[in-house]
Amino acid sequence: MSVITDLDRWIERQYRIAARNMQLAISATSTVKARPGFGQSITPKRGSVVASPVPASYDPDPDYFFHWYRDSAVVIDALRHVENEAAVTHFCDFVDFSLELNALRGADLTEHAGWRDRVAEDFRQFVREEADLAGLVVRGETRVNPDGSIDISRWNRPQYDGIAARVLTVLRWASGRSFGGRHDDAVARLLDEDIRFVLAHWREPSYDIWEEEKAHHYYTLRIEAAALEEGAAWLAGQGDGEMARRARTDAAEIQGRLHHFWEPEQGFYRSRLTEDGKATPKDLDIAVILAAIHAGGSLPTHSPHDARMEATLDRLDAIFEEDYAINHGRAEGRGIALGRYRGDEYYSGGAYYFSTLAAAEFCYLRAAALKVEDATAAARLKARGDGYLEVIRAFTPEHGEMSEQFDRMTGEHTSAKHLAWSYAGFLTAVTARKRA
Template sequence: MTDVRERAGFEAWLERQLEHSARQMLRSISPVAIVKQRPGFGQTVRPIAGAIVASPVLADWKPDPDYFFHWFRDSAVVVDALRLLHLEGRVGDEALRHLRDFTRFSLALNGLDGRVDAAVRDRRARVAPDFLQYLRDDDDLARAHGDAVAAETRVNPDGTLDVSRWARPQHDGAPLRALAMLRWANSVRLDAALLDEVATLIRFDLGFTLRRWREPSFDIWEEESGHHYYTLRVAAAALAEGAAWLEGRGDAAQARPCRDASQRVFAMLDGFRTEEGEAAHYRSRGLVGEPPSAKALDIAVILSAIHTHGSAPEHGVADPCMQATLARLEALFDAAYPINHGRPAGRGPAMGRYAGDVYFSGGAYYFSTLGAAEFCFRAAALGGSASHGWFDRGDAYLETVRAYTPAGGDLSEQFDQTTGAQTSAKHLAWSYAAFVSCVHARRAAAVPRRR
């Protein structure tokens, strides 16, 4: 009887948290009622429709980080989660309006030009003296035009360039956005006008990915420049899925280079595999022959598998090398985080990014722990004798998220590895989106279990 009650309580929490996550995630989409002041930069930012901020909470690094930006990567993750909410009937026509606004906002960004835009002209005169050290230089801004805007990492939600120094270029945003738009186009009935706009954005992002995938860029965490597993994996998926979409539209000439490039990227991804026999796993950086990295074991590899679900099976959740990567990450964080020591039965380890992380608490992330859970549910959905074990393993991760989520359901970016207290950005849209996609994957995996 106790197990039945506990299971009922868990299922009820899932539903409550899903509803709360959906509401809170929507706050970050087109936050037009919020005005952000950055007095140090002499800025007043008034968001426009279609922007998606990483967090709608106004902060200035005292102590919480300023995440009131439209990140290309985060916004793609959020707009994909919006699709799931729409398919489940939790968000109706509002989702289609958001999609239209997001598509138009994204296309309009392509017209930005750091050489001539009024928003960056004479910017030094508006910046406080002690903020000049954080200001981008002219040469850096001058590179922000044409398709290079899609490599900007982030822009202001009023549709202007970010004038602060940041990690650029970053090449994961365009392929992630292409994947999100392809899923909208393939799974949701869109009117002809919206479908045409979505198609225009898909073509742009595929073109960007096709031209840029060979070039080094900053990693998903915006810390190191080079060739990174996550960035290449999402590029491979976008090019492969894009090729199929183009072929379906009768555009074989454009599909061919995308498919050829996708195969080359997958071949390059094999170079991230360690040569350790059955213990082989994927490094997040450091191709074979390159110097080893302390950040080689990184949750970004697992996130790449769930962010590209439905694409080619290689380098996906069924890949034994990918599963071994998750096992190594579990062991890493189980040993490193005090909150994982002596945890109750039925609760998985809280997961972070990589060993030695020092950003804020350097602790567990909601989207990391939820990403591990989603990986398990997607593995369970493949069926086979191990499916029940994978499903229970996913639920164990969710029990950990439940244990460190306050009663109100609010999710920040991190929870401290020693105390479990929330840290870093409050109301992180990615955290809420990760919960939405994780529960969606769980429900899909639960279907074969009932047969």
């Protein structure tokens, strides 16, 4: 007989809160975001997903009222675990909005003379040049406005993980399910366009998921490999055997490249390979663990089945246990609050909800993979995952709100409020816990 613990009771309550709060970011059509410095007034369209539904302007919270390709894919993927009719409607709207985004062109903006005139003089330094807009590849954008318009601000581009993540999300939603004629056609069209985009661009360097450094990144390549492998099966089912073979071949090539990210002497997967091959302080990065859980699958390498992934998580535990005051003298049974990488200076440079939840989810997925062959190891991993959830429990207020970070010294919430990815990470971690 299983024993219901305080953690179990808290999870049950927080799950309902997280599911409700996450959906506030989807189709947030009743919220208008004004950016007077940029001459903009943004009203989200149905199917858009804002990273945070709280309008902010770095006052002090960041302006996250954008539709990030990766964040939106993560949120819509987590939405599969919310059992209501609204979830299916949200997914269909997301597909329609995504197809609309695929049709965007830089010329759509440059042809509308006068938009620059609406930008305040002291904001023009933050606006993109005409040449950048003319060469725009919209699916290589990091983010767009949730009203379906191009982001005019200077930002680090391109970023290629988002479209691959969208392929995986749509495939998972569509598996064995019909949404009706028009929506089934829309799903097929979106998958075909996005898989072809991944095939065309995966060899190119891009910015990492933190939008900070251009290189070849473990997370991006791992997600692209999964998108092409699973996309190949879908293409074959559509009767496109030639494209399926190409996707499968490229997926295998990416898997081969991923082996070069392992650092045997240091015992972890590097998060990036720069052009000069030199190590950076960001090499040990939670992005590697996020890659394992977002890509999924049961491969013996580069998945929760991979012991080297667990070794990478061990190293991350060690640096954040040392660096963060909130990890010192912690209560019995509580795990390590995790950030992104050592030396992070964004806002408090503190612990992230989605980082700590990713560690929990990884442990649960690995426990599920090992429970037949090694029940002792599986039980240890399940307990380790619960330790990470105890961290989340400790730093989540009674009303259940989850921000982006909690301060490394005090545990106070920092950065964006109501971060949709934080709620999504909680939903998927708890779902993985049930499997473990």
